[in-house]
Amino acid sequence: MRLFAKVSILNFAAYRFDMIVRMLVSIMHLAADLIGVWTIFSNTKALAGWKWQHLCVVVGVFRIVAGGIRMSIVPNMRRVLEDIMDGTLDFVLLKPVNAQYLVSIREFVVWRIVDVLLGAIIAAYGCIQLNGYMPLGAVALFVFMLLAGFIIVYCLWLMLATLCFWFVRIQNIEMVFWNVFEAARFPIVVYPNWVQWTFTFLIPLAFIITFPAAAFTGGMNMIRPFHIAMAWIMAVAMFILSGWFWRIGLRRYSGASA
Amino acid sequence: MRQLARSFTAFLKTGIGVMLQYRGEIVLWSVWGLVNPLVLYAVFKAGAQSNPDQQIAGLSIGEVAAYFFTIMIIGHLSAAWDTHEMGWYVRTGRMSPLLLRPIMPIWKSLADNLSYKVCTLVFVGPMWIFFALLIRPTFDTAAWQVALGLVATLLAIVLSYTFNYAVALIAFWATKLDAVGEIYFGLVMFLGGRFAPLPAMPGKIRWIAEALPFQYMAYFPTWIFMGKVHTRSEVFLGLAAQLAWIAVSILVLRLMWAAAVKRYTAVSG
Secondary structure, X not given: OHHHHHHHHHHHHOOHHHHHHHHHHHHHHHHHHHHHHHHHHOOOOOEOOEOXXXXXXXXXXXXXHHHHHHHHHHHHHHHHHXXXXXXXXXXXXXXXXXXXXXXXXXXXXXXXXXXXXXXXXXXXXHHHHHHOOOOHHHHHHHHHHHHHHXXXXXXXXXXXXXXXXXXXXXXXXXXXXXXXXXXXXXXXXXXXXXXXHHHHHHOOHHHOOHHHHHHHHHHHHOOOHHHXXXXXXXXXXXXXXXXXXXXXXXXXXXXXXX | OHHHHHHHHHHHHHHHHHHHHOHHHHHHHHHHHHHHHHHHHHHHHHHHHHOOOOEEOOEEHHHHHHHHHHHHHHHHHOOOOHHHHHHHHHHOOOHHXXXXXOOOHHHHHHHHHHHHHXXXXXXXXXXXXXXXXXXXXXXXXXXXXXXXXXXXXXXXXXXXXXXXXXXXXXXXXXXXXXXXXXXXXHHHHHHOOOOOOHHHOOHHHHHHHHOOHHHHXXXXXXXXXXXXXXXXXXXXXXXXXXXXXXXXXXXXXXXXXXXXXXXXXXXHO
């Protein structure tokens, strides 16, 4: 994995103007998110109990997760879709490493870490604004919940990419994820109960953004042990489910020859 | 002129044909336009519920629903994406064969734009009806407001397309700036009332929005349909502003196009 990361950095330093432009775009996205929060809280004091400091953290967590996705998940999934379409997945399958592992770590877009850092800064800002300081317990809990959330994100992507074994031409499947992920920009408490239920049990968006954000701002006040357990059970369950689905898809793969 | 009309009809026919081939994709593209207003409706509804008078920016919850429901429809109808594509066309040289044609590429692009909207209607139409039943918007609109609202919507669609195309032409100079599309999109969101009704925007942003055409691309017709533009003179003033901005857009477009083509042929030979 380190080798892949090193190559990515070397490739990248060669294009410094691009880098500056991309960083500006990242900052622009963050600014847009924050203008959104500013606008909302110019008109109200809370969203279902979540105050502007909480929303700062949500914005930060969204940036972190989106950055992380674009850093490590999206490039790999895009390459898998290409490989399936072109039949070049054969080269992966011939290697002595587990196929799912290899296709998941091949690509790494280092510069996206800017999004992760910007998100972390804003999240920290929100937390400090609320509590006056950053409780270490909350940080630890936050990282723990974020990890569970990220595993769930990876599994969702893997399942979407696996669909390519059946519907070979779905290059745009990525859009499905981002469109639905839009709803995770805000804590799920703003939605009616049936939507909250959907985002917890059917499409587990709640564990990706809302739960980690709550952990960061409220620590053990907002997140009960029950929530922690739920998040990790969902993460493990999804990991098993997506891995199984991937193996089924792999069996369907006919390769470039045959 | 008749030549153009015939070519445009042909572009429309092939455009629709292509869209039908890509029917899966165009459905996916239209999903964002459905999800985003719903998410914002939920957010602003929650905001209203936290206020003692159950209102937000002077709108009741039913009116918040009406706002985002209407702007969902008008936003879809006035969608324009040349700012996202022009850079790619210029950079990859795909612009060259288009420039060889005796007809400006804008007509093909316009035909594709309209084809997309016609074809997606089959999918988004029922979704709109479903969402109306779901979020129950409330309207307090007079018949004359509906009629003038339709006029405003038509002008909004034209303005949205022409202004977007004019801005997209920047790609001929700034070939590495794919950000043009993103920046434009952000401006439309905040200054065009897509994120929040303009009265809800913070003062400084409202002030900037007043001077720009984005408010006329979806916000103005929406506001009329909600019955919030109370006098006929206000409506006509707004319609005049739309026409003025359309004229400005077309003028800028023509000037920039001439310069753009000159530059393109100079650079790519």
